[in-house]
Structures are given as structure tokens and as C-alpha cells.
Amino acid sequence: MAEKKYCPKCLSTGDPEAEFCTACGEKLVPLMRIVIMPFVVSGPEREIWEEYRELVERDGEIRPDLAVGCQLYMQSGMEKVRLMVSQKEHYLAQAERTLPLLVKSYLDPMLFYDVPDPVEVFRVAEEAVEMPTELFVIIQNQYDPEYLFLPEIDFFFFRYPRLHTSGTDADSGFGYVQLSAFLLDNRENRIVSRGSGAGLEYFEAAGAVLDENFSIPTQDQLEVMYRAASQAVERMLRNMKMIK
Ligand SMILES: [Zn+2]
Structure with missing residues (x-):
């Protein structure tokens, strides 16, 4: 594939053969190709729930006894309070599909990155399922990034019980996304940048149709998660720091 070129001055893209920008005369440089790798899932099976404490307390008090069945909830009546997860696979699968697309949509407008469609990258990565150590080689051969x-x-996705928010109808749940990422220079095989970011979006009960268990419809949850993920991606990419 002929390398596309872009103009670092006016950010227009140029013909692969051209040497100079037709708009401003600046020397064109090749697009850098970034491949967004499939996710490494880092949670939520963690012993420590302290870092989520501020997310599940109200008025300075943690009330796990009030948090009834939800996608991620606190369970009481045990020696140690702990976070319980249901539908974990469902949410992580959504994250895998959604977040690389969000990263791509953030990088594309910058014009000087050529980011392959993450859906296509996942398809290629699936070829490496039986031999995960080959993944880098396969990505390298396919995309040469x-x-x-x-x-x-x-x-x-957290949900507070209706009891907890009765009268407010405002924030009976919320989505929380925590991201971190490394940028690997594939030529030198070293990490050149890293960053992290979080997003939090409230679910507004008003307008949603809840069932007798006050379950929040999956589609509503996903929309909240998508907005939280967008925030997290934007913050993370803005906070990426170079590593010497
Ligand atoms: Zn130009």
C-alpha cells in the first residue's frame, strides 16, 4: 500500500507521489500508522474495593445494604463487604467493541495518523487466538504500523436502588469507565507514551421504563456507558505523556 502523506503546516493530505503541499508549499511527510490493539482486561476481579468507595457512598456513608441487584453492586451480610458483578462478560465485550472505535474517532480528525478500522484489527487478532504470542507478528505483518x-x-455500571434516590429521580445509577494505555514504538520495540483517564456519567431515571425489579434497560445502560467511555478516551488521550 502506497503511504499517504500529510502536510504538517496546513494539515491537508497529499498525493503519495507528491513531495510538497499543493495548498501551502510545505514539505509533505508520511502518515504514521497506529494500530489499536485488542484490549487487556484489567478488572473488575479485584480484592480492593477502596478505590470505588467514593462512587458508592452518599453523604459520607457507604450503604451497600441499600444497593440491590444491579450490574455491579455491593453485597452486605458478609464478613467483608465486597463488590459483586453480574453481566461482566457482557459489559467487557461491549467495551472491547466500543472503545477502540472511540479512540479511532478521536485520532482520525488529527489527520496525521492512519488508524485501521478496529473491527478489522479484531478480525485479524482472532487469527491469533490459538497462539497469543504470535499476535504482534500477525499485526506487524498485516499492518506494518x-x-x-x-x-x-x-x-x-452501578445502580442505586430506587429507595436511595426516591424523590430526586435524577441519578439512580451511573456508568464508570477507567482507561489506561501505552503507546509502543513498533520499530524500536519500546513504550514511548502512556496515559490514563476516567469517565463517569449518571443515569437519569426520569423517562426510562423500569421493570418491577427497577432494572435499568440494557440499551439505556449502554448509552450511559458509551458517554462515560467517550469522556475517558478523550481525557486519556489528552493526558498521554511521553516517556524518555
Ligand atoms: Zn500545506
């Missing part, structure tokens, strides 16, 4: 972008993710 200058950089690999490796995100990690924690991806939760």
Missing part, C-alpha cells in the same frame, strides 16, 4: 496502542480497561 509505526505504533501500537495498547489500552487497558475497567468498565462498570
Whole structure:
């Protein structure tokens, strides 16, 4: 594939053969290719729930006894309070599909990265399922990228019981996405940048049709998660720091 070129001055793209920008005369440079690698799932099976404490307390008090069945909830009546997860696979699968697309949609407008469609990258990565150590080789052969972008993710939907928010109808749940990522220079085989970011979006009960268990419809949850993930991606990419 002929390398596309872009103009670092006016950010227009140029013909692969051209040497100079037709708009402003600046010397054109090749697009850098970044492949967004499939996710490494870092949670939520963690012993420590302290870092989520502020997310599940109200008025300075944690009330796990009030948190009834939800996608990620606190269970009481045990020696140690702990986070319980249901539908974890469902949420992580959504995260895998959604977040690389969000990263791509953020990088594409910058014009100087050529990011392959993450859906296509996943298809290629699936070829390596039986031999995970070959994944880098396969990605390298397929895309020949200058950089690999490796995100990690924690991806939760919390719900407060209706009892807890009665009268307010405002925030009976929320989505929380924590991301971190490394940028690997594929030529030098070293990490050149890293960053992290979080997004939190409230679910507004008003307008949603809840069933007798006050379950929040999956589609509504996914929309909340998508907005939280967008925030997290934007913050993370803005906070990426170079590593010497
Ligand atoms: Zn130009």
C-alpha cells in the first residue's frame, strides 16, 4: 500500500507521489500508522474495593445494604463487604467493541495518523487466538504500523436502588469507565507514551421504563456507558505523556 502523506503546516493530505503541499508549499511527510490493539482486561476481579468507595457512598456513608441487584453492586451480610458483578462478560465485550472505535474517532480528525478500522484489527487478532504470542507478528505483518496502542480497561455500571434516590429521580445509577494505555514504538520495540483517564456519567431515571425489579434497560445502560467511555478516551488521550 502506497503511504499517504500529510502536510504538517496546513494539515491537508497529499498525493503519495507528491513531495510538497499543493495548498501551502510545505514539505509533505508520511502518515504514521497506529494500530489499536485488542484490549487487556484489567478488572473488575479485584480484592480492593477502596478505590470505588467514593462512587458508592452518599453523604459520607457507604450503604451497600441499600444497593440491590444491579450490574455491579455491593453485597452486605458478609464478613467483608465486597463488590459483586453480574453481566461482566457482557459489559467487557461491549467495551472491547466500543472503545477502540472511540479512540479511532478521536485520532482520525488529527489527520496525521492512519488508524485501521478496529473491527478489522479484531478480525485479524482472532487469527491469533490459538497462539497469543504470535499476535504482534500477525499485526506487524498485516499492518506494518509505526505504533501500537495498547489500552487497558475497567468498565462498570452501578445502580442505586430506587429507595436511595426516591424523590430526586435524577441519578439512580451511573456508568464508570477507567482507561489506561501505552503507546509502543513498533520499530524500536519500546513504550514511548502512556496515559490514563476516567469517565463517569449518571443515569437519569426520569423517562426510562423500569421493570418491577427497577432494572435499568440494557440499551439505556449502554448509552450511559458509551458517554462515560467517550469522556475517558478523550481525557486519556489528552493526558498521554511521553516517556524518555
Ligand atoms: Zn500545506
